[in-house]
Amino acid sequence: MTSQPVWTLGLSLCGSIITPALRSEAGISNPADYCKDLVRKHDYEGYLTSQLYPKRFQGGYLALRAFYIELATVREAVSQTTLGQARLMFWRDAMKDIYNDKPPRHPIALAMYEATRDNHLSLYHFNRIIEAREQELHNQTHLTLESMTSHAESTSSTFLYLLLEMLKLPSSTLAHAASHLGVAQSLTTLIRALPFHATRGNQSHGLEDAVFELATVANDHLLTARDMFKESGGRVPPDAMPVFSAAIPVVSILSTLESVNFNVFNPSLQIRDWRLAWQVWRSYYKRTF
Secondary structure: OOOOEOOOOOOOOOOOOOOOOOOOHHHHHOHHHHHHHHHHHHOHHHHHHHOOOOHHHHHHHHHHHHHHHHHHOHHHHOOOHHHHHHHHHHHHHHHHHHHOOOOOOOHHHHHHHHHHHHHOOOHHHHHHHHHHHHHHHHOOOOOEHHHHHHHHHHHHHHHHHHHHHHOOOOOHHHHHHHHHHHHHHHHHHHHHHHHHHOOHHHOOHHHHHHHHHHHHHHHHHHHHHHHOOHHHOOOOOHHHHHHHOOHHHHHHHHHHHHHOOOOOOOHHHOOOOOOHHHHHHHHHHHOOO
């Protein structure tokens, strides 16, 4: 079934559209605050989970998340493919410079320099995310679940690998779980972003079927991620729980989607769930998702 074409669009980040920010001197003089503000404004769920990281890792998390947001929104922020290519080339070069101790004067790049210097993060993971976003510029639709899954593994899953690396948690079990969680996260993000890319005129039985299929696959990946912790009764190791708290917004979205019969145009999917902060904290202390 997964080899059949499905109606979809390129993966983005929660449907957000971010225009290129002005790189003020304030941002350059205080990169950490710049990244924190960017994540708070454009990724509420990511900002919520940032509070769960140990204090010494919060700056690194926010830098990585700001980098991820910056790349995830390139396609929506530019009017021409060549402009998107130029922005991604900047980041490819910036990462080389960062690893050569010559970060460019850009608030996110400066924050990333601190994060990579303090935590010895793998350049490979950053380049994998950049390459996936480059491919996204040229292939703005995913015709199969396989292509969507591959893209998700190169973006969301790879971002989770970076977080595990930052927390110094080298575990094949955690990486396997993170791989599946990343796919679930990407697919639910795609589902929630559909109304930004489609009109109500596109709403059809075929679209509802595609949404149901995507939601089912996302839930299957979420269940697989949970299964990786079955030997501990479903409890995630304490040090890794900040990373896997990213699953809670996924659970919330899928639950809401089911309650509205997989109608992606239902306004409840775009309204911030006031219970989410409590759900994230409860999950963190129970060490489950």
